Amino acid sequence: MQHQQITHQLTVYNSLNRKKELFNPLKPPFVGMYVCGPTVYGDAHLGHARPAITFDLLFRYLKHIGYSVRYVRNITDVGHLESDSDEGEDKIEKKARLEQLEPMEVVNFYTIQYHRMMDRLNVLRPSIEPYASGHIVEQIEMVKKILEKGYAYQSSGSIYFDVVKYSQSHHYGILSGRKLDDLLSSTRELSGQDEKRNSADFALWKKADPLHIMRWPSPWGEGFPGWHMECSAMSSKYLGKEFDIHGGGMDLLFPHHESEIAQSVIANGKPPVRYWMHNNMVTINGQKMGKSLGNALSLEDFFTGSHPLLEQAYSPMVIRFFMLQAHYRSTLDFSNAALQAAEKGLKRLLNAVREVDQIKAEISAERHDVVSIQKAAYEAMNDDLNSPVAIANLFEAVRLVNSVKEGHHRIHPEDLEVLKQFFEVFVFELLGLSEEDENQDQELVNGLMETIIQLRQQARQRKDYATSDLIRDKLAEINIQLKDGKEGTVWERK
């Protein structure tokens, strides 16, 4: 394979030390990767696309540089409480009651929708996609272990993790930088806290009150698992007690990931994760986009353009390209102008990728340092997945391709071959961009267009510009654009 000549010194930013580190998997060539997936109780929105695309890029790149990756991304269908206390109602259950549906019906509906949206974004399916509700047994087993080791206590039928005891011998806050004293002192008065010994403690298992629909039998009565259990239980089941990468949104850093570490350290005897990776948030007008803020635009909204904030529809590939043009650890601010800029840039890139198959190489041509461009793109990827810089290098190649096409430069066969490889690998395989034109009638359309272009050409030859312009304008009305060049006329959809 082409890329094996290039040294791969992949570094990733590890939230654990806030530093970039050389990536060394525990058992090469295998890599275990776990990413927090969606809670399936509502429409997939722009915020869901960020981690999905970020870790899709990582998944693709790890495979490309030769690793065998097991990528686990969960579906959360139980366990997240609605309100700000442990008295809250389960999200899935609340939605189910609202719509008079079975909880599993809600889960199914939104899971399918999530998958459909991710498919359109060309996000690869993970290797394993476990459901929290399908791993109640594993979660109960893990709670039992923590109880046996004395780091959890039972209170009114629920089981809580004893953060204060844990802190005496371990570092609660190792990930988030949170200090226990601050946690204990700054926490507000919340209802339902009286079951806990300390406000910083978190639930491992919650007793279900009589009205609660989602409930499972356990050694402590009927209930449901606590907020953070599923990820710990499922990641250790499928990836082992210690695995390479755990990803998710930055907002999950505390308390979710911090608590996962504490649970796993007690239950399994060691820190679960070697590299913690967190993507940053998507903002809208500078403010975080979130369901609770009422400014979450669904992916469907973007694809159809049917939202007051949107001036037009934005295709899945535009959304994907837009996200990849920013580094995953930066916030990304949404706006119509930014999306439109991305749309045009993507079009220019894909046009050039198409052109590269048309241009002719010449053995006598001057040489271009295309290998350096390709190398720079790899270096960018190795530098904590710097996709914006990789894309910048792609545009360097775009300029070269266009300039050869224009006849300003000629190109050597070897250089052309490198360029083709470069586009193929980076644009399609790694960045996961794809041509969106999946028209079944493409051949028919091509034939029709050929005829129309010929007729127009004849009109132009006899200087009948009224006719030639009419053809062009009419086609423009149905979003087909004609472009007259030296080699003749080509067309494309706008």
Place this chain on the structure above:
RNA sequence: GGUCUCGUGGCCGAGUGGCUAGGCAGCGGUCUGCAAAACCGCCUACAGCGGUUCGAAUCCGCUCGAGACCUCCA
């Protein structure tokens, strides 16, 4: 209130001590019947103030501004 992050040209967005990404928009040119596309050229920024240094967007301090987390959220 506590913890943390950030402030880059008209817009988006890379860049963590010297070599001044990239995209979009704009301007000038080439090409063209006109247009579009493409190509060439131009626009050369780092919130403010002070400090460290031969040299700072990049390190340190202060000020101002924005955001995140502390509570379900990707």
